[in-house]
Amino acid sequence: MTENLKIAVVGAGRMGADHIDRIHTRIVGASVSAVVDIDLDRAGQAAAGIPGARVFASLEEARAAGGVDAVLLATPGFLHEEALIKALEWDIPILCEKPLTPDAATSWRVIEAEQKLGRQSIQVGFMRRFDADYAKLEQIISGGDLGDLLMLHCRHRNPSTPPGFTNEMLINDSVVHEFDVVRYLTGEEISSVQVRLGKPSRNAPAGQHDPQQVLIETTSGVLVDVEIFVNAKFGYEVGTQASLEDGIVDIGLDHGPVTRTAGRVGGDVTPGFEERFGDAYDREIQSWVDAARRDEVGGPNAWDGYATAACCEAGVKAQSSGEKVAVELNEKPELYR
Amino acid sequence: MTENLKIAVVGAGRMGADHIDRIHTRIVGASVSAVVDIDLDRAGQAAAGIPGARVFASLEEARAAGGVDAVLLATPGFLHEEALIKALEWDIPILCEKPLTPDAATSWRVIEAEQKLGRQSIQVGFMRRFDADYAKLEQIISGGDLGDLLMLHCRHRNPSTPPGFTNEMLINDSVVHEFDVVRYLTGEEISSVQVRLGKPSRNAPAGQHDPQQVLIETTSGVLVDVEIFVNAKFGYEVGTQASLEDGIVDIGLDHGPVTRTAGRVGGDVTPGFEERFGDAYDREIQSWVDAARRDEVGGPNAWDGYATAACCEAGVKAQSSGEKVAVELNEKPELYR
Amino acid sequence: MTENLKIAVVGAGRMGADHIDRIHTRIVGASVSAVVDIDLDRAGQAAAGIPGARVFASLEEARAAGGVDAVLLATPGFLHEEALIKALEWDIPILCEKPLTPDAATSWRVIEAEQKLGRQSIQVGFMRRFDADYAKLEQIISGGDLGDLLMLHCRHRNPSTPPGFTNEMLINDSVVHEFDVVRYLTGEEISSVQVRLGKPSRNAPAGQHDPQQVLIETTSGVLVDVEIFVNAKFGYEVGTQASLEDGIVDIGLDHGPVTRTAGRVGGDVTPGFEERFGDAYDREIQSWVDAARRDEVGGPNAWDGYATAACCEAGVKAQSSGEKVAVELNEKPELYR
Amino acid sequence: MTENLKIAVVGAGRMGADHIDRIHTRIVGASVSAVVDIDLDRAGQAAAGIPGARVFASLEEARAAGGVDAVLLATPGFLHEEALIKALEWDIPILCEKPLTPDAATSWRVIEAEQKLGRQSIQVGFMRRFDADYAKLEQIISGGDLGDLLMLHCRHRNPSTPPGFTNEMLINDSVVHEFDVVRYLTGEEISSVQVRLGKPSRNAPAGQHDPQQVLIETTSGVLVDVEIFVNAKFGYEVGTQASLEDGIVDIGLDHGPVTRTAGRVGGDVTPGFEERFGDAYDREIQSWVDAARRDEVGGPNAWDGYATAACCEAGVKAQSSGEKVAVELNEKPELYR
């Protein structure tokens, strides 16, 4: 394919609009041909100023109008299954913002549909894998020079949460990235999840117990702890410390100009995920576009989406039970091996 | 007291010999008057070259010979109770290397003996409180500018362990310091302990499961996790990351010259506890000597020793059960409030 | 202009080939339509696999063949003047890799030609201004919160130099960037240059005195020192420490994963300028493309090229004289104010 | 000598009082037997609470009264020569706060007197050599693993200066330490000094041009630049970056707890020289006491004092001339080789 990949972006909210701008101004080899949203005004605003981008209320209409080579799904997770099944039937590449679907059962139906198609066509939006630090850490671990990985200490801190961000969303929207990171860094599946609830911050909104500590184990026994703290106020931070047999590795430290004034030394903390992961999003979308033009998948696949959906289910159960909850997975189909 | 404090050091092993050298060459206002060890040769070697230091096979003999104003106990923990009781009867200041005694029941008997005496006379060797970083962190937390403390992430890593270092010693000899640190930083008692055993390092000796993760809770619900990793090979590291409502604080980072050569930037890692805490030991002993000359205690007291003994008991139970084990404490006597 | 900007890249050596790849794979809104090099084989290799890119032995032939909206000059500096004059006559946007020309007299002729055209059309390849760290430092200085800038301590270290890299090239190819940085950060012209030659490294090739220290002053008296060390072996480093009245600011520190193993803590040093400034090059070219499509200049202009050419002349004189050499500039034309 | 070294401290101002307290509370093997100051009230205050410390208006009176084994000189530099000559005649150990004397000619007379005595008896108060960072840097350089030393970039920043701190005192009181550091790190004498005066800070008091940059060369051609900035406001900083053939080494970076709050990451800057070099002062005095009890000198000797006095003379000349001023030294006597 020497032509630009013509993409229909489904969902014109914050994330969708961001991806539309990214494809238009920073991604080579692709253009936005359709913006799909039942709120046609919102769709129109997101498409404004982009030559060739048309507006539709449904993905079927966009597809029927022609000019849709690929789909980027940026709607809420509960709407994903239907759109994924459709795009699989049309046999066109899909980039699905995380989660694949909200639970393991629906994710498994997607896995079955993709198996029927017979080739991997879905990429899931776990953009951490496109962050330079995580990629280097994965190389250090898999390179083996420091022996086996034994523990991971993860921190995931947001300055604050939007209204309506529930206790379950701590797992489904935030820790889901850590589930993927653990699977990516260990190359193993997650076998159990446990959640500790301690002293909550006075800055947590009603109905949200913040922070929490999520304890994870992988099949070979790697122990993981995650501090999830979404009203941490000081700034944004995502990073990991890995304990290996022969060394300790840290990623996610702050940088930029270091200033000494008035008795203090320091720099700015990353203010939000856009600043921390903006480049990773660009690389993610570019990787998907490049792979799509070769009829391939350029990142985490539907199995990764299914496995993390199962982790999220276990995590939400663990939040309320206080117990260690096992993660159950179906056997991995040949297509994903 | 304007004279030097004349100290009998009991136990002339590694730690005792180190304290003898410290008192002789670095501590002002005190001198070693007696070295007590059933191995009189070892005692003689430790006392060599110290004017006025005499050698004895028992503390009673040293005391009977005169010239003993105070006792520093550096024998194994199971020998502490008897010597503590004796020194309390003689009503002289005691510095007792950790642990106070090996379990909560024996520690409580010491508490009872000190109450009979009617004043605090025992200081316990938790020297972390004399480390500049821990002291500054305690000030930051208790100062309150960053809101309440919510979580502590502690790391305690040794390059290797001496022969015979058992699984229980991970708790009783290493994590015991973290129990004291948690109590010191939170100003609260510890309510429960749990231990996670994951993938062990190939560098762990037979019979030792290393690393482990110890999960601790305090009475107000502060969540603590400790990585105890005693064959970490890369070097020595003790540090803590504190999550408060309005900020994150790290202590225990490495420093010294930073070199860039051959494609790498970095410095030396602290090689062992002597380098990391040598100054803290000096400050600890000096504080004890200064306080002893005023008939006071200059650091952690017998209650701190008792409370951490109870934590260790719970920790060892938690190692084998895998369950969260509650820490039970007697009511705190008036003397320690 | 809604069409892609069609660019003729002149010079298919290392830098030219790198820019061709960049425009093709990472820059939105532009494509390579012509590759110009008298070595047609080299031109052909650089153009291979780029749809629409044709190969020519001269810029005139490329222009005559049509499809050239803009010129990117990546030939050696002594060839710049002729190509610049031609592109100015054609009135098309030019991005000229540094230096504008090798000396002040030829640079001034370019300034005169651009004045005849009557609008700024030339952007000079000082890509440091597109590096995030330098941009933030410029904001900190010009923001004024830390008072006036008093001194700049610059370091410019390369692991090694290619064969034939002369003493004069230390100034003309390397320090030229620092001349631009000083002008960018201070917003002032440079008034004098001095060079100190001390102990040379055994790693310096014959005929090259390396390292050197370049002492610079600006019109208001800001003192600058530059360590230029082009066979520094350990890696690549470009950074600056700024001393202001009320604070000190550092940029250019290393980052990435931090590893502790075998008694050492540290990370990788940046290996070369591609890793350090790759993103800045992308931003530079994108800024030029975006501005060119609006008939504007998106970065340092011809005056910046002329002023630094005068600094280089003074610097080379200072290398041999050991004296402080004044930098003489013509009056700044209206077009550049 | 198994007895404590009985020291007469001459000068009971800030530095003298500090040393009196240090000897009393932190130095083993020595005590303050006499405090000498023409202001007897000030002497009395400094001696208060120190058993055995008597007060005198002159060093002769103190010596005549008995109980003076050694002298610590903490008076202004212009008073040093007379006291040094006297102590040399008495043949007792001397620790002389820097400078040895205010100029090279008077320092040479001290050198002659010590040669007459026939053994080294004077230690000069260059306490940087007792700072762990400088000592490690010296080892790295002299170890030779990183090749030859080529350049040193030194920074010496104070938050502010006391009233009456003149332009010359920038050299004589502050840069004098850097002269010693350069000689210590290179193991060479200094051959020339030059001073650059640029834009002064608005925070500099009348009559003081602050900051300044001092350019130094050693006999083998090592180039040194020193930023001396004594009203830097942000805090205190003394450190060095060394450029060697095969690597770059930094010392003097800040540490302590690192806090992230309100969008910023960082820690406290060292507030003053007491915090930065307090331990070095302790080690310096202890080293002198230990050596004095063996009739030796435990640190920088009179030759070091003479050589830096010559550098200071050249530095003050260079401040006003703007020229490079050669440093002339007499031949080094056998006694100091």
Ligand SMILES: [Mg+2]
């Ligand atoms: Mg695009």
Ligand SMILES: [Mg+2]
């Ligand atoms: Mg002593």
Ligand SMILES: [Mg+2]
């Ligand atoms: Mg392009």
Ligand SMILES: [Mg+2]
């Ligand atoms: Mg003393």
